[in-house]
Amino acid sequence: MRALKFLLQKELRQIFRDPSIFFILFIMPMIQLIILPLAADYEIKNINLGVVDHDHSEYSQKLINKIVSSGYFRLRDYSATFPQGLHAIELDKTDLILEIPAQFERILVKENEATLFVAANSINGVKAGLGSAYIQGIIQDFNQDVRMQWIQLPRLSPQPTIEVTSSNWYNENMNYKVFMVPGILVMLVTMIGSSFASNNIVREKEIGTIEQINVSPLKKTQFILGKLIPFWMLALSVLTVGLLIARIIYGIVPLGHYLTIYVFAAIYLLAILGLGLLMSTYAQTQQQSMLVSFFVTMIFNLLSGLYTPIESMPQWAQIITKLNPVSYFIEVMRMVVLKGSGLVDIKYHILALLGFAVFFNTWAILNYKKRSG
Amino acid sequence: MQAVVVENIVKKYVVKKNTVDALKGVSFSVDKGEIFGIIGPDGAGKTSLFRILTTLLIAESGKATVDGFDVVKDYKQIRNRVGYMPGKFSLYQDLSVQENLEFFAAIFNTSINENYALIKDIYQQIEPFKTRRAGQLSGGMKQKLALSCALIHKPTVLFLDEPTTGVDAVSRKEFWEMLHRLKTEGITILVSTPYMDEAGLCDRVALIQKGGILSINTPKGVTKEFKKPLWAVRASEMFHLMNAIKNDNAVESCYPFGQYHHVVFKNPGDDKKRLEEIIQTNHFSQTEIHSIEPNIEDCFMALMKE
Numbered sequence: 001m002r003a004l005k006f007l008l009q010k011e012l013r014q015i016f017r018d019p020s021i022f023f024i025l026f027i028m029p030m031i032q033l034i035i036l037p038l039a040a041d042y043e044i045k046n047i048n049l050g051v052v053d054h055d056h057s058e059y060s061q062k063l064i065n066k067i068v069s070s071g072y073f074r075l076r077d078y079s080a081t082f083p084q085g086l087h088a089i090e091l092d093k094t095d096l097i098l099e100i101p102a103q104f105e106r107i108l109v110k111e112n113e114a115t116l117f118v119a120a121n122s123i124n125g126v127k128a129g130l131g132s133a134y135i136q137g138i139i140q141d142f143n144q145d146v147r148m149q150w151i152q153l154p155r156l157s158p159q160p161t162i163e164v165t166s167s168n169w170y171n172e173n174m175n176y177k178v179f180m181v182p183g184i185l186v187m188l189v190t191m192i193g194s195s196f197a198s199n200n201i202v203r204e205k206e207i208g209t210i211e212q213i214n215v216s217p218l219k220k221t222q223f224i225l226g227k228l229i230p231f232w233m234l235a236l237s238v239l240t241v242g243l244l245i246a247r248i249i250y251g252i253v254p255l256g257h258y259l260t261i262y263v264f265a266a267i268y269l270l271a272i273l274g275l276g277l278l279m280s281t282y283a284q285t286q287q288q289s290m291l292v293s294f295f296v297t298m299i300f301n302l303l304s305g306l307y308t309p310i311e312s313m314p315q316w317a318q319i320i321t322k323l324n325p326v327s328y329f330i331e332v333m334r335m336v337v338l339k340g341s342g343l344v345d346i347k348y349h350i351l352a353l354l355g356f357a358v359f360f361n362t363w364a365i366l367n368y369k370k371r372s373g
Numbered sequence: 374m375q376a377v378v379v380e381n382i383v384k385k386y387v388v389k390k391n392t393v394d395a396l397k398g399v400s401f402s403v404d405k406g407e408i409f410g411i412i413g414p415d416g417a418g419k420t421s422l423f424r425i426l427t428t429l430l431i432a433e434s435g436k437a438t439v440d441g442f443d444v445v446k447d448y449k450q451i452r453n454r455v456g457y458m459p460g461k462f463s464l465y466q467d468l469s470v471q472e473n474l475e476f477f478a479a480i481f482n483t484s485i486n487e488n489y490a491l492i493k494d495i496y497q498q499i500e501p502f503k504t505r506r507a508g509q510l511s512g513g514m515k516q517k518l519a520l521s522c523a524l525i526h527k528p529t530v531l532f533l534d535e536p537t538t539g540v541d542a543v544s545r546k547e548f549w550e551m552l553h554r555l556k557t558e559g560i561t562i563l564v565s566t567p568y569m570d571e572a573g574l575c576d577r578v579a580l581i582q583k584g585g586i587l588s589i590n591t592p593k594g595v596t597k598e599f600k601k602p603l604w605a606v607r608a609s610e611m612f613h614l615m616n617a618i619k620n621d622n623a624v625e626s627c628y629p630f631g632q633y634h635h636v637v638f639k640n641p642g643d644d645k646k647r648l649e650e651i652i653q654t655n656h657f658s659q660t661e662i663h664s665i666e667p668n669i670e671d672c673f674m675a676l677m678k679e
Contacts, residue, residue, distance in 0.1 A: 006479035208463030215457045216480045
């Protein structure tokens with residue numbers, strides 16, 4: 001026990017003595033937490049619109065104004081012919097072309113029906129899909145306005161219609177920040193937990209101090225605990241600072257209890273630190289350990305449901321997310337913050353994480369050898 | 374009882390499917406309280422041998438005991454009683470002198486006060502800098518700190534892997550004086566070094582080369598094994614002199630040594646005459662020939678040839 005106390009003391013001394021560690025541990029995550037949620041916005045805005053207007057009528061002007069004033073579109077190109085408009089897409093000047101045929105207004109008034117043509121650049125599929133959906137919605141709206149002006153609708157609609165209204169639960173205003181910030185916080189805690197601990201042990205290998213420890217009567221578990229506990233504490237304090245930022249800057253107050261988050265985070269970090277220790281027992285240089293943990297955390301984060309919903313991933317990827325501790329924590333964070341879940345609701349998540357913790361740490365302890373063959 | 378016994382230790386490394394023999398059946402024993410030097414060039418297998426004896430590495434075959442404990446079976450006992458100073462300075466550079474010492478005392482379940490008497494002489498020299506970070510010490514001071522850390526748990530056997538490599542001449546001399554003081558405390562010291570001139574400071578030395586032991590003897594004994602007369606030759610044209618001597622059939626070996634070339638003949642006889650003949654036929658100037666006593670390096674060169 002006395003040796004463990006000295007190990008912890010030494011580790012904390014080294015951490016707080018290194019100015020760069022302090023910066024990397026606290027300042028960098030905070031900057032990321034403040035910038036990333038602002039940038040990681042799913043709403044597609046600023047779609048560049050090209051218009052080919054063959055009509056030049058009052059209606060076509062009205063329609064274009066309506067589209068541009070929606071806020072989703074920016075009028076970037078106004079061509080006389082469709083090939084010219086297409087050229088603008090090829091130059092990446094515009095994302096979407098709206099072609100208004102000649103005599104659009106006349107036909108619409110006369111025959112109660114007119115056609116418009118929309119072409120979208122679908123290199124970015126999401127942008128093309130959402131862009132054409134937005135423009136269709138706006139045109140429909142425009143259509144409604146025109147009909148209101150011209151036709152007196154009967155009091156009861158001649159055809160039966162079903163109108164669907166929806167209400168959003170848990171995140172009424174569909175504020176994506178409430179959804180993203182807890183997830184990004186998990187990502188940051190994970191990066192600190194896995195790569196820092198592993199780098200730290202590998203550094204002892206590189207400097208050669210591990211040799212001195214290996215010839216001492218110090219036990220393997222003492223050594224590993226001496227590495228695990230300081231980083232466990234550090235990651236929890238990063239989580240605390242992160243939750244404070246979420247509350248102060250984004251006004252995110254978890255519906256559930258903070259304690260639920262901490263209980264889960266404590267177990268989660270055991271698993272993630274175990275993974276970091278495991279990587280360190282294999283790596284020989286800091287460069288190796290950095291690259292491996294970069295690779296692992298990258299995959300973990302992309303397959304965690306942070307950016308894209310797990311449900312829309314292919315079957316095999318969904319299986320991988322089950323083996324990914326990060327996806328559990330992100331889910332739990334969102335459950336606690338948005339739905340107010342308690343410990344009972346996340347019991348299976350806790351069990352899964354305990355499993356990961358035991359698995360990674362046992363493997364790490366078995367693989368850490370004080371002697372080589 | 375002997376402090377260290379090594380019997381037929383073999384260690385191989387596999388590097389890209391090629392096996393490299395680091396140690397090819399090494400055997401020797403070290404008496405209690407002896408300073409035993411392991412002398413050999415880089416890559417001779419010194420570090421591998423030390424790592425096996427300090428239980429960091431497991432040998433392919435052979436047996437070794439330290440203080441009567443087997444290095445494989447009783448590694449736990451050995452770790453309590455040996456001190457190891459690796460070749461590379463490996464203390465925490467970002468901890469102060471005192472913190473390093475405290476830490477190493479703690480992981481050996483002891484404290485500085487308990488064994489202060491043993492390290493007092495060495496530690497006193499660096500004590501004025503005890504709040505300084507270990508990374509900011511000079512080479513010699515780092516060495517003293519590393520030795521203090523290796524001694525803090527009062528080991529019975531001390532393993533020093535190339536302790537004087539990269540240390541200036543004055544510090545090297547001081548370091549050896551410290552080792553002799555430790556010897557009087559009854560500590561057995563195994564020290565490896567690539568410097569032949571340090572061999573004379575050991576009680577006994579083992580000359581090691583390419584994983585095999587060439588000779589084990591006292592420093593004087595090693596030089597006595599050198600049977601043939603040794604000549605030192607110099608001239609103003611040293612390089613041509615070397616070529617001329619090497620071209621002569623009667624010469625066994627010729628190698629540069631300081632300001633002179635050392636020459637050994639295959640069949641000792643009228644060696645001096647022969648050397649004079651070589652000098653005359655080649656018209657060398659400012660020549661000097663005299664017979665000298667062989668030192669450890671000469672013995673090493675001779676043993677390597679065999």
